[in-house]
Amino acid sequence: MSTLLTFPDQSHPPAVAKVPSAVTRLTLLDTAERLFAERGIDGTSVRDITKAAAANVSAVNYHFGGKDGLVEAVFFRRLAPLNDHRLTRLAAAVKHAGGSPVPLEDILDAFIRPSVDELRTGGYSDDFLRLMGRCLQEPNPKLETFLVGVFAEVVSTFNPHFLRALPGLPERELFWRTSFMFGTLHHALYKWSRFETCQFASMAGMPHTSRLTGEQLVRSLIHYAAAGMRAPFDLGTPLPS
Amino acid sequence: MSTLLTFPDQSHPPAVAKVPSAVTRLTLLDTAERLFAERGIDGTSVRDITKAAAANVSAVNYHFGGKDGLVEAVFFRRLAPLNDHRLTRLAAAVKHAGGSPVPLEDILDAFIRPSVDELRTGGYSDDFLRLMGRCLQEPNPKLETFLVGVFAEVVSTFNPHFLRALPGLPERELFWRTSFMFGTLHHALYKWSRFETCQFASMAGMPHTSRLTGEQLVRSLIHYAAAGMRAPFDLGTPLPS
DNA sequence: ACACCGTTCAAACAAACGTTTGAAATGAGT
DNA sequence: ACTCATTTCAAACGTTTGTTTGAACGGTGT
Numbered sequence: 001m002s003t004l005l006t007f008p009d010q011s012h013p014p015a016v017a018k019v020p021s022a023v024t025r026l027t028l029l030d031t032a033e034r035l036f037a038e039r040g041i042d043g044t045s046v047r048d049i050t051k052a053a054a055a056n057v058s059a060v061n062y063h064f065g066g067k068d069g070l071v072e073a074v075f076f077r078r079l080a081p082l083n084d085h086r087l088t089r090l091a092a093a094v095k096h097a098g099g100s101p102v103p104l105e106d107i108l109d110a111f112i113r114p115s116v117d118e119l120r121t122g123g124y125s126d127d128f129l130r131l132m133g134r135c136l137q138e139p140n141p142k143l144e145t146f147l148v149g150v151f152a153e154v155v156s157t158f159n160p161h162f163l164r165a166l167p168g169l170p171e172r173e174l175f176w177r178t179s180f181m182f183g184t185l186h187h188a189l190y191k192w193s194r195f196e197t198c199q200f201a202s203m204a205g206m207p208h209t210s211r212l213t214g215e216q217l218v219r220s221l222i223h224y225a226a227a228g229m230r231a232p233f234d235l236g237t238p239l240p241s
Numbered sequence: 242m243s244t245l246l247t248f249p250d251q252s253h254p255p256a257v258a259k260v261p262s263a264v265t266r267l268t269l270l271d272t273a274e275r276l277f278a279e280r281g282i283d284g285t286s287v288r289d290i291t292k293a294a295a296a297n298v299s300a301v302n303y304h305f306g307g308k309d310g311l312v313e314a315v316f317f318r319r320l321a322p323l324n325d326h327r328l329t330r331l332a333a334a335v336k337h338a339g340g341s342p343v344p345l346e347d348i349l350d351a352f353i354r355p356s357v358d359e360l361r362t363g364g365y366s367d368d369f370l371r372l373m374g375r376c377l378q379e380p381n382p383k384l385e386t387f388l389v390g391v392f393a394e395v396v397s398t399f400n401p402h403f404l405r406a407l408p409g410l411p412e413r414e415l416f417w418r419t420s421f422m423f424g425t426l427h428h429a430l431y432k433w434s435r436f437e438t439c440q441f442a443s444m445a446g447m448p449h450t451s452r453l454t455g456e457q458l459v460r461s462l463i464h465y466a467a468a469g470m471r472a473p474f475d476l477g478t479p480l481p482s
Numbered sequence: 483a484c485a486c487c488g489t490t491c492a493a494a495c496a497a498a499c500g501t502t503t504g505a506a507a508t509g510a511g512t
Numbered sequence: 513a514c515t516c517a518t519t520t521c522a523a524a525c526g527t528t529t530g531t532t533t534g535a536a537c538g539g540t541g542t
Contacts, residue, residue: 024489024490038380039380040281040283040379040380040381042281042283042284043283043380043381045528045529045530046529046530046531047528047529047530055490056489056490056491056492057491057492057530057531058490058491058492058531058532058533059489059490059491060530060531061530061531061532062488062489062490063489066530066531067530067531133378134378134380136428136431137374137375137378137428137431138281139279139280139281139284139375140281140284172453173461176429176453176458176461177461177465179428179429179432180425180428180429180461180462180465182428183424183425183426183427183428183429183431183432184421184424184425184428184469185424186424186428187377187378187420187421187423187424187425187427187428188417188420188421188424190377190378190424191420191424212413212417217417219475220414220417220418220421220474221421223469223472223473223474223475224418224421224469224470224472225469226472227468227469227471227472228425228464228465228466228468228469228472229465230468231464231465231467231468231469232464233461233464234460234464265519265520286498286499286500287499287500287501288498288499288500296520297519297520297521297522298500298501298521298522299501299502299503299520299521299522300519300520300521301500301501302500302501302502303518303519303520304519307500307501308500308501
């Protein structure tokens with residue numbers, strides 16, 4: 001019953017931060033990330049985590065204040081730098097454009113590439129990719145509001161540039177197309193990470209030749225999303241057929 | 242440990258099917274669908290379901306053989322007719338095309354429209370839309386293989402027509418673009434159903450003017466997906482920027 | 483040698499989990 | 513009236529859940 005409504009404490013052990021024993025904390029974060037990705041959050045018990053991490057059961061409560069705190073910490077550890085990368089890359093693209101509207105492909109690149117590329121080069125495991133693919137539809141309402149807060153700045157920063165790059169697109173339509181793009185990205189990440197780790201049991205008739213490198217996935221996603229976002233939006237007229 | 246590997250028994254109570262008492266079964270399916278959509282599968286206990294359905298705890302085990310059986314029944318009840326609608330519409334489009342390749346928009350219409358439109362006109366609730374948005378990434382491996390089986394026929398039937406409508410597209414690329422389309426559709430359904438039921442707590446800066454009718458959503462999705470699937474696929478060359 | 487603080491640990495907590503049981507209730511067939 | 517199969521029910525089964533407890537451990541500063 002501590003103040004779980006605040007942002008995740010990087011310093012849950014009292015104010016005076018101590019350097020040495022970050023090891024248990026880190027191990028818990030890593031194994032929790034992996035198990036959450038494999039079995040889902042509700043499908044993973046703190047005992048599963050602490051056993052796999054060779055830690056004591058109460059370690060989760062000590063370091064994170066409870067399971068909820070651990071969950072938020074798992075997401076925050078990855079999403080914070082990920083969103084930073086996105087904003088940095090967007091800022092670079094804005095500078096490169098020099099006053100004129102940033103090309104749509106560049107905006108999408110700034111948004112999509114960090115998910116696939118920098119998460120890996122940053123030494124991150126594939127586990128979080130699978131976890132992120134699921135984070136958009138998490139039923140836990142506390143976690144949802146937390147995630148909304150984490151994504152808020154990115155959304156509000158990217159949206160104006162999308163609007164400039166897609167002149168004439170109504171704001172309502174933009175909202176849905178960014179949602180489409182989000183769905184495309186996260187589901188693709190999920191599929192791709194499962195593909196990469198060869199963990200797929202029966203991948204619904206997918207040829208083994210479908211394997212893509214991270215760079216290929218990024219480009220394929222950008223092309224797909226760019227074309228989709230530029231599509232006509234004649235919502236009133238009947239379909240061609 | 243009964244034979245849960247078989248397809249979901251429509252006749253779990255011994256072979257001689259009985260008509261009258263479908264009421265408890267149906268109520269359980271309905272409330273399970275709703276609660277699964279709201280709290281997730283692992284986040285919903287059989288006690289939650291039976292209490293909300295005003296049934297006894299053991300009713301789930303009696304009618305469905307256990308929680309797993311109930312989960313499969315919930316999905317199968319909706320997905321079976323949904324996929325039937327898809328195949329029927331595709332067949333109609335094939336007939337209408339008369340030998341020549343079915344236009345991409347028509348294929349997508351056959352695939353997407355039933356999700357939004359016929360599920361509603363069929364008297365279905367919004368609950369399953371939210372549930373379906375999550376079903377692609379369910380961690381439960383038993384459920385996953387079950388869902389793969391349910392979708393198998395649809396995938397193998399649609400794929401050749403996608404290939405004909407997109408001449409020159411490598412099969413590997415088609416696999417990923419259909420995955421993108423799946424992700425787009427299911428995430429959009431999730432968002433849209435949450436939007437419709439006004440249950441969104443804080444929808445991440447979405448203007449209230451973003452509300453769409455089912456028909457508008459279908460068209461928006463078709464336009465987006467069609468443009469995306471037709472996008473160039475120069476996976477070897479550097480991006481323009 | 484002492485005290486101190488951060489950390490770990492085994493043990494236990496009440497609550498909730500899916501499932502099982504055996505006895506009642508129900509209604510149609512003869 | 514009786515039988516029989518189907519369905520409901522309250523109660524209990526043994527596990528597992530997240531969390532708490534209080535003692536022990538291991539360094540560091542004095």
